[in-house]
Amino acid sequence: MDIQVNKVSSEEELEKVFEIRRVVFVEEQNCPPELEWENEDVSIHFLATADAVPCGACRWRKTENGYKLERFAVLKEFRGKGIGYKLVETILKDLPQNANPIYLNAQLDAMPLYAKFGFVAEGPQFEEAGIQHFKMVKQ
Template sequence: MSDSLSVVIFQGTESEFWPAVMQIRKTVFVDEQQIDISLEFDDIEVEAYHLIVLDNGRPAGVCRFFKTEEGYKMGRFAVLKEFRGQGIGNALIQASLSEIEDIAEDGSKIYLHAQTYVTKFYEEEGFNIEGDEFMEDGIPHVLMVQTI
């Protein structure tokens, strides 16, 4: 991770960074990818762990994870256009995996629904595709999994 990048992790929506998380997700998913805003924010927000990468203090990318019956689900990876290709996604994945490893039991499953066009990115981070492509919010996805 570059010296100019820092990662903030918080649980729930009571952080000073929550408005920036919402804005980044709205910009990437609602404005760019045309996902209905009613599908973007859900009841899980209050229990999820949220991560935001700051580039020299400027919010650049976000994601979240939460515990489910199956393991830990990661998602809502979003990087603002002007910050793409600068390692923000890698910083989010690595910080998420590190945090999950700190709180999860050995052998826990970590999974995500990856947009099909970015599966290589997640494979490089140790995830494997399981099953067939499916549609989520009108966008092709695949289930990707790894075990810690």
């Protein structure tokens, strides 16, 4: 399977990102839609494809607390194929060289993936959009 992750450069690609996130977060995980669509204009978006089929998405943005990686989503039928790994790998390479700190809010089942890239849980477990998370910071 040919997995590609590219920075979004067109409105058409951004629509594909939003559709993947809608399916994963709003439909599958029952996240409130109004929480899903925020900070889009200040984020750098990425689209993953497997054999040219859109299958994953993520984004990063600069916040007052550092560089936040967000909205990692892989369509159900594409999970377990290394797409999440490729998304994290690509987004980290895209960050400015002096990006620090780098952090994310990880759903519990995604924590082992982020740990492979040096992210460590920090602080207490919390709920976001009805799903348990830990803040993780890149060491």
